[in-house]
Amino acid sequence: MTGATVPWADQLFDVLKRGHVRQVGYVPDAGHSRLIERCRADADIHDVALTTEEEGVALAAGAWLGGMRSALLMQSSGVGNCINMLSLPRTCRMPMLMFITMRGEWEEFNPWQVPMGSIVEPVLKLCEAHVHRVRKPEEVAPTAEQALREAFNDERIVAVVLSQELIGKKVWVK
Amino acid sequence: MSTDGLDRRAAMALLMADRADDLLVVPGLGSTTYDLAAAGDNDRNFYLWGAMGGAAMIGLGLALAQPARRVAVVTGDGEMLMGLGALATIGLKKPKNLAIIVFDNGVYGETGMQPSHTRGGADLVAVAHACGISACMDVRDEADLEELARRLDDLSATLFARVAIRAEEPPRVLPLRDGVALKERFRAAIGVR
Numbered sequence: 001m002t003g004a005t006v007p008w009a010d011q012l013f014d015v016l017k018r019g020h021v022r023q024v025g026y027v028p029d030a031g032h033s034r035l036i037e038r039c040r041a042d043a044d045i046h047d048v049a050l051t052t053e054e055e056g057v058a059l060a061a062g063a064w065l066g067g068m069r070s071a072l073l074m075q076s077s078g079v080g081n082c083i084n085m086l087s088l089p090r091t092c093r094m095p096m097l098m099f100i101t102m103r104g105e106w107e108e109f110n111p112w113q114v115p116m117g118s119i120v121e122p123v124l125k126l127c128e129a130h131v132h133r134v135r136k137p138e139e140v141a142p143t144a145e146q147a148l149r150e151a152f153n154d155e156r157i158v159a160v161v162l163s164q165e166l167i168g169k170k171v172w173v174k
Numbered sequence: 175m176s177t178d179g180l181d182r183r184a185a186m187a188l189l190m191a192d193r194a195d196d197l198l199v200v201p202g203l204g205s206t207t208y209d210l211a212a213a214g215d216n217d218r219n220f221y222l223w224g225a226m227g228g229a230a231m232i233g234l235g236l237a238l239a240q241p242a243r244r245v246a247v248v249t250g251d252g253e254m255l256m257g258l259g260a261l262a263t264i265g266l267k268k269p270k271n272l273a274i275i276v277f278d279n280g281v282y283g284e285t286g287m288q289p290s291h292t293r294g295g296a297d298l299v300a301v302a303h304a305c306g307i308s309a310c311m312d313v314r315d316e317a318d319l320e321e322l323a324r325r326l327d328d329l330s331a332t333l334f335a336r337v338a339i340r341a342e343e344p345p346r347v348l349p350l351r352d353g354v355a356l357k358e359r360f361r362a363a364i365g366v367r
Contacts, residue, residue: 023239046238049263049266050259051259051260051262054227054228055228055257058229058232058235059232061225062200062231062232062234062237062238063235063236063239064235065198065239065360066237066238066239066364067361068239084224085225085227085228087224088225088228088232088353092354092356092357094357
């Protein structure tokens with residue numbers, strides 16, 4: 001949380017609120033913990049804890065059928081879990097807004113995070129997602145706003161990939 | 175192949191009989207999509223031709239978005255098994271206007287009648303109940319089915335029902351499969367834009 005006056009998770013939350021996102025699906029994730037907390041505390045947002053990320057893709061499709069905006073929060077490892085379910089927004093041309101916290105890159109301790117982390121962007125692009133990469137706190141709000149417009153105005157799949165250097169490394173020994 | 179259970183087309187027809195406009199229906203890919211089409215096309219049906227394992231979660235997103243309407247997911251045992259975690263997720267949210275109905279014939283009909291896990295003993299009603307869905311039904315005969323139809327008409331709590339159907343493949347009734355068109359007509363029918 002360096003540089004910006006407002007922590008990036010709070011910037012993201014404000015963008016979701018201004019963008020009328022009313023359903024937020026997530027698999028619990030350390031990088032997204034503050035944003036998840038903000039969503040859970042907001043009475044106008046349906047926070048939906050998922051057992052696997054692909055559930056959030058189907059959730060967002062249902063929300064859109066019902067005229068409600070949804071976003072999906074996940075860690076990089078969850079991208080692989082979504083591939084087939086992304087057929088749904090691809091085939092039906094539905095909005096799919098994803099915020100992905102990266103593992104397996106900047107100062108990663110756990111090598112098991114590297115295989116999926118290293119292919120997140122190509123996998124998303126193969127799934128016809130428009131991918132935005134964010135490295136600095138001051139890029140978070142404008143990028144998220146752009147992503148939100150693309151997803152809901154154009155009914156397309158948009159991913160905001162939040163770099164590990166933004167999130168900070170996981171502390172392993174406390 | 176089992177001869178026990180209800181006729182799937184008749185069961186779907188009974189559930190959809192005198193259907194009110196507030197009922198939105200999401201079938202699973204394969205046979206339940208054909209069953210729903212056979213019961214009569216409706217703009218408030220969102221047929222699935224893919225997204226296996228996603229039907230219940232689509233229902234959840236829709237139910238949360240449209241609290242004044244009823245949402246029925248009618249899917250097969252194989253489709254439900256692929257997304258079994260969705261029952262735990264739905265058990266957390268428990269929207270009052272969501273019914274998950276599983277047509278269970280114990281086989282994967284679309285792919286050649288291979289036995290499913292329910293044939294081997296997996297009990298979907300017990301799973302749903304254990305996930306916190308307290309209104310659960312095991313529909314085994316006509317009387318149970320009529321009770322399910324009544325409860326669907328007067329939906330007041332998240333409902334899970336497993337409907338025992340015979341393992342047979344009636345002639346396919348193939349509805350629209352253009353996803354964009356299905357989405358557009360569904361949203362137009364309920365007045366969202």
